[in-house]
Amino acid sequence: MRKIYVFDTTLRDGEQSPGVNLNTREKVEIAHQLERLGIDRMEAGFPAASPGDLAAVNAVAKAVKNITVIGLSRSREQDIDAVKEALKGAEDPCIHVFLATSPIHRQHKLRMDKGQVLDTARSAIRYARKTFSKIEFSLEDAGRTEYDFLVEMVNMAVEEGASVVNIPDTVGYLSPYEYGNIFKHLKENVHNIDKVQLSAHCHNDLGMATANTLAAILNGADQIEGTINGIGERAGNTAIEEIAMALETRQEFFQAKTTLQLSEIARTSRLVSRLTGMVVPGNKAIVGANAFAHESGIHQDGMLKEKTTYEIMTPETIGLKESKLVLGKHSGRHAFRERLIELGYELDDEALNRAFAQFKDLADKKKEVTDEDLLAVIEEKLQDA
Numbered sequence: 001m002r003k004i005y006v007f008d009t010t011l012r013d014g015e016q017s018p019g020v021n022l023n024t025r026e027k028v029e030i031a032h033q034l035e036r037l038g039i040d041r042m043e044a045g046f047p048a049a050s051p052g053d054l055a056a057v058n059a060v061a062k063a064v065k066n067i068t069v070i071g072l073s074r075s076r077e078q079d080i081d082a083v084k085e086a087l088k089g090a091e092d093p094c095i096h097v098f099l100a101t102s103p104i105h106r107q108h109k110l111r112m113d114k115g116q117v118l119d120t121a122r123s124a125i126r127y128a129r130k131t132f133s134k135i136e137f138s139l140e141d142a143g144r145t146e147y148d149f150l151v152e153m154v155n156m157a158v159e160e161g162a163s164v165v166n167i168p169d170t171v172g173y174l175s176p177y178e179y180g181n182i183f184k185h186l187k188e189n190v191h192n193i194d195k196v197q198l199s200a201h202c203h204n205d206l207g208m209a210t211a212n213t214l215a216a217i218l219n220g221a222d223q224i225e226g227t228i229n230g231i232g233e234r235a236g237n238t239a240i241e242e243i244a245m246a247l248e249t250r251q252e253f254f255q256a257k258t259t260l261q262l263s264e265i266a267r268t269s270r271l272v273s274r275l276t277g278m279v280v281p282g283n284k285a286i287v288g289a290n291a292f293a294h295e296s297g298i299h300q301d302g303m304l305k306e307k308t309t310y311e312i313m314t315p316e317t318i319g320l321k322e323s324k325l326v327l328g329k330h331s332g333r334h335a336f337r338e339r340l341i342e343l344g345y346e347l348d349d350e351a352l353n354r355a356f357a358q359f360k361d362l363a364d365k366k367k368e369v370t371d372e373d374l375l376a377v378i379e380e381k382l383q384d385a
């Protein structure tokens, strides 16, 4: 089974979520939890962005062990120097240098032609090589870049000694077929492609970040980049927990796996949500409150008979205690009776029918019928009898 390296950028791209600002203590707390989760590489921040971020990256670099710590840098010497400063004390430092390559970015943002982009990136990687033995180079907006220029840029990065080349779909524009095809094309057309790892970095503007990342894996990507809970710029980044569980649940199909401690997923998700203030939607895959909750009678009946009828993975795998059968207006008698037994009531058929009818009346008025509501229904019925 092929190992997929996990590059976590919760502390950098994730922190770029509008409204999120993590202080040094919070970054270190998340970094320790990411260590427990078993990620391979951690992008701790963008040191040139502010003195505070440089200090935070430095604190993370010193705090974590057995993990590659990465600082982001534009293709500029001052930025590279800032990363050098920030990663002092890191056990395994790596610099992440980037430059945009798409025609839109070349024309409107950089005001450079292809030759200038190539030369600027080459000089930056050369400068970074004086300090760093591990370099990741990213072709920002690779998703909207001409194929021949992608090949030219990746050839240059390999020649200059980058260890990882990242192919971001910066604006979440591509479909899985198109994104996967870029990896296939690079594998077939870049000289010495085996000297580098290819990395997938997707944004979720069209809701395709996870699908695109999986398409990249199917086409040879060695590393995936993402964030916990999928937080990040605009609609966010690929959610790491989704990739980990897709590979775990569909191992035979993907023939690839991460080495994450899956049982740490729920805890990591809760910590990141609490410290960033970004609430996880209830229906979010894997870590949403409803991801292992069942409300309808038909589903609850199936779950009570055999869990695999409606669950493709177990809540225990990600560190949760158990699935939830939520009692609401779609729930059936089977789940109702089971919940009463859990609460200590075993009613005969007639009493159960009467209590169930009253429960349905209540469920029509409330979104969720809680254990307290049920106890009130039962006590009232028992007093009537």
Ligand code: KIV
Pocket: 013, 098, 138, 139, 140, 141, 166, 168, 169, 170, 171, 201, 203
């Ligand atoms: O989305 C992107 O292109 C990035 C780069 C800085 C890698 O985050």
Ligand code: ZN
Pocket: 013, 168, 170, 201, 203, 237
């Ligand atoms: Zn990004």
